Amino acid sequence: GENVEQHPSTLSVQEGDSAVIKCTYSDSASNYFPWYKQELGKRPQLIIDIRSNVGEKKDQRIAVTLNKTAKHFSLHITETQPEDSAVYFCAAKWGGGTSYGKLTFGQGTILTVHP
């Protein structure tokens, strides 16, 4: 099956700095890589995703990059704000293809943005 490793487990930055979270995956057939944000006591919510035929995707202050050869992908948050503080999870889809909804998640990164 798929295995996803996520680093770092905790990340502390000053407001306005950039934050980068990295994930590696094991299954070369995986073709979909989402990132979820989870605030304390809330459900995970999708913030950005990327497919294997794309190298980079941006949405305002958030970007994701994918290196298929090295089997790793990263989340980049620029100009961080206190409301970015949360737990971030990366994930990879099981087995590629049309196995919709079957994700393997990383262990999570606790991001703290200090004002």
Add this chain to the structure above:
Amino acid sequence: NAGVTQTPKFQVLKTGQSMTLQCAQDMNHEYMSWYRQDPGMGLRLIHYSVGAGITDQGEVPNGYNVSRSTTEDFPLRLLSAAPSQTSVYFCASSYSDSLYFGPGTRLTVT
């Protein structure tokens, strides 16, 4: 639309008891899944369904049963609760790759 709903929000069980966690979605999504979340381990897939009448096992299926008789509902049954099943359980639905999670059920087994 209510999206994905789960009941109960909190539950305490004694070892050996059984119960059913309810999940419903009103978005007409074909795909539904159950995940459990434990500290430091992310979310792990328990069971999965691609449509009414069709279910499949995920990473950690032991001790859990599911069935999918309708598109809307996907209950998760704990047959004989164990302390190792203490966790937060999230139901999710999707029509493609993007998952929509429910609010979660926090389960404690003593």
